[in-house]
Amino acid sequence: NAGVMQNPRHLVRRRGQEARLRCSPMKGHSHVYWYRQLPEEGLKFMVYLQKENIIDESGMPKERFSAEFPKEGPSILRIQQVVRGDSAAYFCASSPGTDTYNEQFFGPGTRLTVL
Amino acid sequence: AQSVTQLDSQVPVFEEAPVELRCNYSSSVSVYLFWYVQYPNQGLQLLLKYLSGSTLVESINGFEAEFNKSQTSFHLRKPSVHISDTAEYFCAVSDRGDYKLSFGAGTTVTVRA
Numbered sequence: 513n514a515g516v517m518q519n520p521r522h523l524v525r526r527r528g529q530e531a532r533l534r535c536s537p538m539k540g541h542s543h544v545y546w547y548r549q550l551p552e553e554g555l556k557f558m559v560y561l562q563k564e565n566i567i568d569e570s571g572m573p574k575e576r577f578s579a580e581f582p583k584e585g586p587s588i589l590r591i592q593q594v595v596r597g598d599s600a601a602y603f604c605a606s607s608p609g610t611d612t613y614n615e616q617f618f619g620p621g622t623r624l625t626v627l
Numbered sequence: 628a629q630s631v632t633q634l635d636s637q638v639p640v641f642e643e644a645p646v647e648l649r650c651n652y653s654s655s656v657s658v659y660l661f662w663y664v665q666y667p668n669q670g671l672q673l674l675l676k677y678l679s680g681s682t683l684v685e686s687i688n689g690f691e692a693e694f695n696k697s698q699t700s701f702h703l704r705k706p707s708v709h710i711s712d713t714a715e716y717f718c719a720v721s722d723r724g725d726y727k728l729s730f731g732a733g734t735t736v737t738v739r740a
Contacts, residue, residue, distance in 0.1 A: 515670065516670060543726075549730075553732050554631060554717065554730030554732045556730070557727045560726060568727075571727075603671065607726075613678055614726065615676075616726075617673075618671035620668065621670065
């Protein structure tokens with residue numbers, strides 16, 4: 513029973529390039545969350561998605577960042593025209609449903625370095 | 628949104644000694660409280676959680692945490708640590724019924740023989 517998968521684990525980009533981070537939720541999970549961890553800080557919520565729907569993107573920067581969770585395939589966090597301040601660890605989590613409490617299961621993260 | 632403070636960024640400790648990791652959060656409204664552990668090169672794993680009921684919660688590997696509403700704290704303790712407990716530990720909080728987790732900056736525990 514594979515856990516949450518993220519790839520790549522490490523990603524290096526030059527300023528101005530695009531970064532694509534992928535997240536495959538646990539089997540049977542239809543809810544995906546993305547968090548960002550800046551150096552020396554805790555994880556910060558970015559966006560919550562269900563299949564083909566963005567439910568809450570209140571934590572996403574207004575520009576250059578987008579996320580999707582298509583009907584088929586992994587969830588994608590896309591960062592256009594990356595800047596040095598985007599260097600961080602990006603974690604994806606998934607959960608099964610809509611109960612009052614849904615445990616979030618985390619992936620190993622993608623560490624993005626912008627040169 | 629909640630603000631979570633983990634007062635210690637690094638905690639070195641000898642094997643079989645006790646350890647306490649401190650966590651305070653900002654709001655006294657109804658909350659869910661969590662401790663996650665991250666071993667090197669792995670994802671965050673839920674260590675224990677408080678949702679309701681007894682304020683003392685325990686994990687299967689000997690950790691315990693106590694919810695103190697008046698002090699808005701959820702400190703993590705283990706009476707005797709092992710080398711394998713070396714990891715980074717994150718405290719997290721969500722408002723009751725909310726899916727958004729707010730995390731502390733993490734505490735790195737290094738257990739030495």
